[in-house]
Amino acid sequence: MAFHAFISDRLDALRRDNRLRTLPDIGERSGKYIYVAGESRLNLSSNDYLGLGEDRFLRDAYSKACREGGYAMTSSSSRLLTGNHHWYEQLERELERLYGREAALVFNSGYHANVGILPALAGRGDLILSDRLNHASIIDGTGISGAAHLRYRHNDTSHIEELLAGAHGRYRHVFIVTESVFSMDGDLADLRKLVDLKKRYGAVLIVDEAHGAGVFGQRGLGLCEATGTVSGIDIIIGTFGKAFASTGAYAVMDAVLRDYLVNTMRPFIFTTALPPAILAWSLMTLRKQTDMQGERIHLQRIAAMLRGRLADAGFEVPGESHIVPVITGSNESALNLAEKLRCAGVLGMAVRPPTVPENRARIRFSLRANLQWDDVEYIPDLIKAGTA
Numbered sequence: 001m002a003f004h005a006f007i008s009d010r011l012d013a014l015r016r017d018n019r020l021r022t023l024p025d026i027g028e029r030s031g032k033y034i035y036v037a038g039e040s041r042l043n044l045s046s047n048d049y050l051g052l053g054e055d056r057f058l059r060d061a062y063s064k065a066c067r068e069g070g071y072a073m074t075s076s077s078s079r080l081l082t083g084n085h086h087w088y089e090q091l092e093r094e095l096e097r098l099y100g101r102e103a104a105l106v107f108n109s110g111y112h113a114n115v116g117i118l119p120a121l122a123g124r125g126d127l128i129l130s131d132r133l134n135h136a137s138i139i140d141g142t143g144i145s146g147a148a149h150l151r152y153r154h155n156d157t158s159h160i161e162e163l164l165a166g167a168h169g170r171y172r173h174v175f176i177v178t179e180s181v182f183s184m185d186g187d188l189a190d191l192r193k194l195v196d197l198k199k200r201y202g203a204v205l206i207v208d209e210a211h212g213a214g215v216f217g218q219r220g221l222g223l224c225e226a227t228g229t230v231s232g233i234d235i236i237i238g239t240f241g242k243a244f245a246s247t248g249a250y251a252v253m254d255a256v257l258r259d260y261l262v263n264t265m266r267p268f269i270f271t272t273a274l275p276p277a278i279l280a281w282s283l284m285t286l287r288k289q290t291d292m293q294g295e296r297i298h299l300q301r302i303a304a305m306l307r308g309r310l311a312d313a314g315f316e317v318p319g320e321s322h323i324v325p326v327i328t329g330s331n332e333s334a335l336n337l338a339e340k341l342r343c344a345g346v347l348g349m350a351v352r353p354p355t356v357p358e359n360r361a362r363i364r365f366s367l368r369a370n371l372q373w374d375d376v377e378y379i380p381d382l383i384k385a386g387t388a
């Protein structure tokens with residue numbers, strides 16, 4: 001079959017399975033609302049969890065600093081050449097100070113971080129134990145590394161312990177990799193237990209705080225801060241593209257690991273560095289969010305209320321955080337429900353395999369601190385009417 005016809009057939013198969021993805025037409029954002037295909041909708045699908053992207057004071061302060069300082073819009077080169085602008089230095093020292101760890105390293109995105117760190121540190125002769133629901137970037141990094149790998153049952157620390165015991169003496173190093181707040185289920189890893197296991201079995205623990213940073217912990221450092229496990233985790237990864245309302249990612253760790261990543265991590269070495277304009281904004285939002293504990297508490301409160309109401313209405317709503325998924329099962333039912341929400345002026349996006357397991361399609365609501373209970377109170381009734 002000719003190449004283009006072959007690709008076209010594959011697209012048709014995705015369409016038949018209700019799995020075809022298309023790029024939405026996203027317009028302006030204004031507070032709680034977002035324009036999609038020209039229609040204003042209540043935005044319940046954003047990862048700007050603290051609403052910092054909409055913070056007028058912060059944006060004004062940034063614009064003023066831009067006018068005065070004139071941040072460059074490009075770094076024009078890799079960090080190992082001429083791209084290592086002093087904004088990197090400021091941002092990384094601030095991360096080290098906040099986390100109280102020896103070293104921090106900033107990356108272009110969370111995807112870069114996860115597809116780079118594991119292959120730099122693990123390889124043949126090593127074993128990676130990865131949560132079954134870990135993000136695609138962790139799965140890809142694991143695959144690239146060439147290490148042996150096993151996916152443990154979701155959040156099941158007895159299963160991890162069983163695998164650690166079985167691996168004893170058979171590998172050079174054993175890595176445990178988990179998200180802290182699971183991006184699609186909104187539930188939390190048991191970080192204390194993981195630190196205990198990694199110590200007892202001499203493993204290396206890597207935690208991805210993409211959805212925990214900014215949202216948990218007194219200073220928004222993530223679930224590791226909230227559970228007192230910052231110093232027990234070998235590498236904590238956070239992203240700037242979610243609660244920190246910017247772009248890029250970081251990892252905090254010991255200095256020896258940072259030096260090694262700078263020398264060996266391919267997605268760090270072979271890419272153009274972030275521009276000063278982004279780094280300066282990331283530093284502003286990182287600092288700003290440290291004193292937003294009131295917003296964090298409010299966010300968890302409205303999320304718990306929404307989750308409780310949806311569960312009372314008979315829906316399967318896993319998790320215990322600001323990510324509130326309503327499991328519909330089939331792809332078709334998730335798409336139908338998203339369409340019903342659209343008609344009611346709400347953006348609640350359908351998430352389908354391969355992002356989630358087969359027959360676990362869902363609407364993933366992600367709440368933000370700038371929403372009030374009144375904004376979402378009617379959602380359970382709306383969904384009930386939509387699924388009746």
Ligand SMILES: Cc1ncc(COP(=O)(O)O)c(C=O)c1O
Pocket residue numbers: 108109110111112114135137179183208210211239240241248249
């Ligand atoms: C758990 C997790 N890790 C990593 C990433 C990738 O981060 P980024 O969007 O900065 O590439 C995401 C987000 O999409 C994520 O959910």
